[in-house]
Structure formats: C-alpha cells, structure tokens
Amino acid sequence: MRKAFKENVGFGPGEVRTLKAELRLTAPRPCVVSGGEKQKRKRDRKPGSDFFGFFLRHQWSLSTTSHCSIRARRSTTAATDQKTKMETISLPSTLPSPLQQVHLAHFSNLDPESQSAAIIRRIISASQLPTSTASGASEEKIQQADLERSKLDFAFLDPTKLCSKQHVLTAVTQAAVVCARSWDNETRAFREGEGSIGGMKSKTPHSEVIYMLNPGNNVGESLKRFGLSPKSTSLLLVKFSSPASDPQAVLQSMIDVVSATNLTTPPTTEANYPIDIDQTIRYGSYSATPSTTTPVTDWKDLNKIYKLQIPSNLLNNKEDSRWQKEYEDIVCTSVAMKLVAG
Template identity: 20%
Template sequence: MAQLETLALPHLPSSLPVHVALYCDVQNSAFLKQQLLEGNADFEYALVDASMVLTRAHATAAIFRAVNDYMNGRLMSRNVHSEIVFSLSPANNIADSFRKFGIADATKDLLVVRVSVSPEITHESVAAHLATAIQGTSVPFDDETLSEVSDITKIKKAYKLGALPSPSSKTECNGTADNDAKRRLELSLVGAIALRGS
C-alpha cells in the first residue's frame, strides 16, 4: 500500500483534502504519462518529476496556489491537477512547465498529488488505485527523502537562480552554511510560485 498522506492545507476548506505520495524507482512512467495524455479520468493526478521538487514547502506552495486558483475559477490549464504542475513553474508557459516539472518517460522519482474534487475521491480510494497503478517504491513525503532525489542544479536552472549558493543535494548537510543555502533557495522557489503572473 502507498505511503499516502492526506493534507489539509491552511486557508483552504477541509472539504478539499489533498492526497500526496512520493515514489522512487518508478518503472512505468511511460505508461503513466500516456494515461495523462489520453485523458484517462482514472489517472487524473498531478504527476510531478520529484527531482524538480526541493522540499515539502516547495511542493505545498504549488499545490496551494493551484487549489486556490481552482476554487476561485482562475485555472489556466485543464484541471486542478495539471494546474499543480503548472504552478511549480515560475513562467506562464504551460507546455514548458510540463516539460520541466511533469512526468517524463524516464522519470524515476515521482510525486503524485490528487485533490478530492468530488466525494468519491477519498484517502482509501486513492491509496488503493496507486497501489495497483504505480510500479515503484513508496517512500515518505518529507524533506529528507526529497533531498535524496532533488536535482538542485536542474531546479536552479528552471528558476534562473544560478547566482544563489547551492546546498548539498543529499541528506548529509554540511552545517549551518548548507542549511542557510537550502533555506534561501526554498524561499526563492516559494516566492517565484507566489509571484508568477503578477
């Protein structure tokens, strides 16, 4: 069974819980991407390349923005799930955001998000579907695990933050300077998400 976490994001109604799971060593990314492209309603998820997610706060900032836009009728993409992928991008190009942040055929580490936009989408139904749909290792959705899979070089390039110092990309932190660098990068990413299009 998936290590699925259900989030109740602050400032959003409790009637819209968000279900999040993180997978490593995914073997069927090409199949999952094809389901999205075909519009298969059973696979209506935000499928994010986890190497492009620095921290839990980075991911939840994009989720919050997308759900808030969904609630206020401001979606720029097809649905709230595609909007989550789009919300990760600092730019307004939807196709480019899917290329940089969405699932690709070669994606090995995958962040999966589903918003309960209807009553039949529950923690149990999402967990059961993910257990059969995703061929990979379910891991905790936390900063420690994300630090093992995130590609800081790719993230900084996507956000045009090359001038910022790079923190260590692995779980071994090199002291206060490394933690400060990671925190600065995280704040820059969250700020880019919040300010996109303004």
C-alpha cells in the same frame, strides 16, 4: 556566507527578507462569466483579499523562518495516514469540496521505459479519447473515456525538480486559490480556460499545480519541466479530494497507476511513527539521513528554471543545510508570486 549568498544570487538574505515582507499577492474574488464569455475586467479589491488575508480568513496560521519566509500551516496539524503510507493534508473548508484535501504519495525505483514512459503514453492516449458524442462516439465510449481520464487524474511530478514539500504545497495552495474561482457550484465542475479573468489556465486542478510550479506562463512548458518524464526514476503523485474521500481508496488508485512495489514506505509501520514526506522528496527515502545523504534535486536544472546561480556543491553540502534553506525560501516565493506575475 551572507557575502557569498549575495554574490551567487544577486541579493542578500536581508533583501530577501524585505522582499517577502513587502510581498502582497492579490487574490481577486471568484466571478461567473455569463454565456461562457471570458472578459478581462478589473475587480475591486476588498480588505483581506490579498494572499495573506486569504490564509487568515481560512484559519491558517503564519509562522516566520529566520529569513521571514512565509509558511502556511493549518491551525490543526496536517494529518498523516499511517496505514496508507501517504500524507493527507486538510485545506480550508471554505474552498470547494473537491479542493478541501490533498494527498501526497512518493514512488521510487521506477523503470524509465516500462513504467515512466508507459505512464506518459497512457496519459497522452487518455487525452485523445472522445469527450462528447459530437465526435461521433457512442455514450458508452464517452463513459469509458471519462473513466480512464479519472483514473489518471493526478499531478505527476518529478521529484528531481522539487526542493522540498513546502515547494509542492506552495504550488498546491496557489492552485487551490485559482481553481476555487473557476468552480461552478451548479454543475459541480471546474470551468477551464479562465486564466484571463483570474481562473484556471489549464484543464484540471492537478495540471494547475504543475503550472504553478513553473515561473513562466506556458502550460506545456511547465509539464515538460516539472511533470513525469520518460527518464524519471521516481514520482510524486498529488491528488485533490473532498474530505469524504477514503485515503486508502485514493492511495489504491495511485498504486493502480504505478505499482505497490514502487511505493516509498517508512522503515516502520508503528502507529506513532511520524511520516513526513518532505524527507522522501528531498532524499528519495523516509530513512535517509541528511548528514550522509545527497539530495535528489537536480540543482542545475532548477537553477536554470528559476534563474538562480547557486552552485550545486553548496546545496549538496551535508554539513550545512543553510544554503538549501535559503534556496527553498527563494523558490517558494517565486511560486507564490505567480498569482501577481501571471
């Protein structure tokens, strides 16, 4: 398998291990640019300012897989809200309050025209609404526009372009690091368009998650590749929030955008039933059995996006998941490297 892996990917698992062991992602300190000017400048790198130091400073534990891929987990296990059928994960308390929690909910069996395409049209329409009275709109119109945009403030992800929950959480973590640099504590808002100085390149933390998934530097391209499309039949919604947010209210806001009948739920509602959305992202169902179910991931498209050449038949092998594991390690490393490559 190792020989075949090297032939298809271009380097062997041992070299993947070396790459990841040497990988250090620089995380520049947050900065405030006076007068709204965006200046490129070099910032001193303090000890512990690299990617791994970030996790250590924020009480994350690092575990190592058989191929030394780095996985970040909070020292206290991520909480899962059994009542809401949604996974809620706590992020470091030293991040700005709006980034200290992230919620993941999966929706399936969407009708492309009446649901997926309709949601996209609503998002586009909301983006075209006035943002200030300078455009001639009344204060009431601005408030209504802001309310509509807030109702759609999620990362809309197409699960067929994801290989696992870890794939998503790697992008979430990277987005949180970047957005923390663009947080203005006085105005309690994120400053957009600070990509040149290490801050947000897109407009919101949620669009930053989608941007982080894409190996390129084009925000529009990332939305086309990983965002909801008019042909999508499933959807993963990602939502940042403060620790004070009510998970049930967050889920209800997601349902209001999609539909309660499309919410993917576990086969039982027992309090001790462990909900792990990874199963749903991979197979489209909480009750799917890996040994008998083919992943929903579009490996052909994902190979093209990440410039890999691993045959789909190997990744869909129900009896051997090692290829999926190797694939996940490479893809997550690619996402993690974006803070350096960008």
